[in-house]
Amino acid sequence: MASQSHKINGVSLTALVITTAIGSGIFALSSDLAIAAAPGAALISWAIVGFGILMLAACLNNLLNKRSDLEGIFAYGKAGFGPFVGFISGWGYWMSAWLGNVAFATVFMSTLGYFFPIFQRGNSPLSILVASVIAWLLTLLVNHGVESATLMNTIITVCKLIPIFTFIVVAIVLFNGHIFTTQFWGNFRGTLTLGAIAPQIKSSLMIMMFVFVGIEGATIMASRAKSRKIAGRATLIGVSCLLFIYALASILPYGYLSRAELVQMKQPAMVFIFEKMVGQWGGSFISIGILVSILGAWLSWTMLPAETLGMMAEQGLIPKGFAKKNKHGAPTLALITTASMVQVFMIVLVFAERAYEFAYSLCTASIVVCYAIVAAYQIKYSWQNRGQKGNRLQLLIGVAALMFQLVVITLSGLQYLFICLVVYVPGIILYALTLKQNTGQYLNRLEWSASVLIVSGAVITVALMIMGRINL
Ligand SMILES: NC(=[NH2+])NCCC[C@H](N)C(=O)O
Numbered sequence: 001m002a003s004q005s006h007k008i009n010g011v012s013l014t015a016l017v018i019t020t021a022i023g024s025g026i027f028a029l030s031s032d033l034a035i036a037a038a039p040g041a042a043l044i045s046w047a048i049v050g051f052g053i054l055m056l057a058a059c060l061n062n063l064l065n066k067r068s069d070l071e072g073i074f075a076y077g078k079a080g081f082g083p084f085v086g087f088i089s090g091w092g093y094w095m096s097a098w099l100g101n102v103a104f105a106t107v108f109m110s111t112l113g114y115f116f117p118i119f120q121r122g123n124s125p126l127s128i129l130v131a132s133v134i135a136w137l138l139t140l141l142v143n144h145g146v147e148s149a150t151l152m153n154t155i156i157t158v159c160k161l162i163p164i165f166t167f168i169v170v171a172i173v174l175f176n177g178h179i180f181t182t183q184f185w186g187n188f189r190g191t192l193t194l195g196a197i198a199p200q201i202k203s204s205l206m207i208m209m210f211v212f213v214g215i216e217g218a219t220i221m222a223s224r225a226k227s228r229k230i231a232g233r234a235t236l237i238g239v240s241c242l243l244f245i246y247a248l249a250s251i252l253p254y255g256y257l258s259r260a261e262l263v264q265m266k267q268p269a270m271v272f273i274f275e276k277m278v279g280q281w282g283g284s285f286i287s288i289g290i291l292v293s294i295l296g297a298w299l300s301w302t303m304l305p306a307e308t309l310g311m312m313a314e315q316g317l318i319p320k321g322f323a324k325k326n327k328h329g330a331p332t333l334a335l336i337t338t339a340s341m342v343q344v345f346m347i348v349l350v351f352a353e354r355a356y357e358f359a360y361s362l363c364t365a366s367i368v369v370c371y372a373i374v375a376a377y378q379i380k381y382s383w384q385n386r387g388q389k390g391n392r393l394q395l396l397i398g399v400a401a402l403m404f405q406l407v408v409i410t411l412s413g414l415q416y417l418f419i420c421l422v423v424y425v426p427g428i429i430l431y432a433l434t435l436k437q438n439t440g441q442y443l444n445r446l447e448w449s450a451s452v453l454i455v456s457g458a459v460i461t462v463a464l465m466i467m468g469r470i471n472l
Pocket residue numbers: 020021022023024025026096097098099100101102104210211212213214301363
């Protein structure tokens with residue numbers, strides 16, 4: 001066991017929450033958001049998403065303290081609702097982790113395109129080829145026991161935060177109230193109706209959720225924190241800081257360029273907005289920040305999904321082989337499986353019209369499964385212990401968090417959730433085989449029914465994709 005002095009303190013853990021959550025999202029945010037919404041609606045959306053994510057962070061905080069015996073985010077699913085739900089949650093988390101890397105890949109390549117125009121389209125066959133090589137190289141590194149070391153993490157954090165803060169400061173200086181308010185509610189005439197704003201809010205939700213993926217980082221590191229209390233608090237403070245940074249970075253540009261101009265920005269938008277603000281050097285400055293930020297995040301998100309598979313295997317949810325470590329202490333089978341999935345989806349991206357949006361929406365949709373299960377467990381636990389002080393409030397927090405996740409996914413992510421079902425199919429087979437090996441039985445009746453639903457959903461999705469009814 002690590003001695004007390006080697007344990008992570010609150011400040012480092014808060015920094016960890018912030019840096020694991022900042023990958024590619026913030027750099028592309030402004031134009032993604034401009035496509036979806038005018039500044040008025042974007043602000044309302046931040047308030048809604050901010051509230052929902054804070055509720056989720058409050059659940060993670062609470063459960064970290066009350067169920068300090070559980071480790072990892074999907075352990076709550078298993079503890080609250082049995083192994084099958086634990087599997088659903090873990091598989092969702094795993095999927096989200098590597099799908100996010102697919103999203104990283106497109107932004108990474110289009111940022112490289114700033115220096116080498118041939119890569120400008122992040123999902124051209126050549127870009128995907130290079131991105132695949134990078135993904136496999138990172139896998140190879142992790143397989144040789146390379147972990148993002150503390151010093152490297154600090155350097156990466158500085159490299160990504162400096163460009164972001166510089167951008168925010170310059171954007172504040174150049175902020176023009178007139179431009180900002182001209183089309184505050186969008187391009188409408190007459191009185192402002194909910195009908196005019198609601199669709200804008202709806203289209204902002206997925207990208208806003210995506211940028212928060214990773215806040216559960218402190219939960220995963222909780223066992224290495226000085227105390228569970230500290231880990232929980234780090235999540236809450238980290239989320240509040242993130243909300244502040246994201247809202248500033250995405251809203252300020254509306255006071256510099258018109259929405260029409262923002263929509264036209266090449267991706268990643270922050271590069272080109274900043275270049276317009278300060279000149280050529282600005283573009284390179286932000287681009288380098290992005291490349292470092294993504295590479296750093298990509299490396300940690302290469303380890304995470306493999307570790308997740310390993311933990312699931314240890315808990316008897318998938319075959320033991322996934323937990324087997326090589327001589328460098330890395331789970332080779334889990335790493336290769338994950339990298340192969342990344343490879344398949346990268347190839348799919350070549351055919352996607354808006355590749356980045358497609359990848360981040362899938363990443364968000366699959367983690368919502370996992371987040372919703374956390375919130376559901378918070379409700380169950382608080383209800384069972386409702387006699388204890390404070391648990392009624394926790395119950396309400398759980399309900400708010402769950403409602404938020406369900407509403408977001410229903411409003412804007414259903415088609416992505418359906419695509420995720422397809423990836424659940426091989427997982428269910430692995431789960432059933434493992435169950436048989438451990439207990440001598442395949443699925444029980446409830447698990448059967450759930451599996452039939454999932455597999456049917458997957459079949460329908462594939463059929464709809466073939467018929468061209470679901471577009472990539
Ligand atoms: N590889 C991943 N799972 N990435 C998810 C994290 C994405 C991160 N929130 C971002 O803004 O870019």
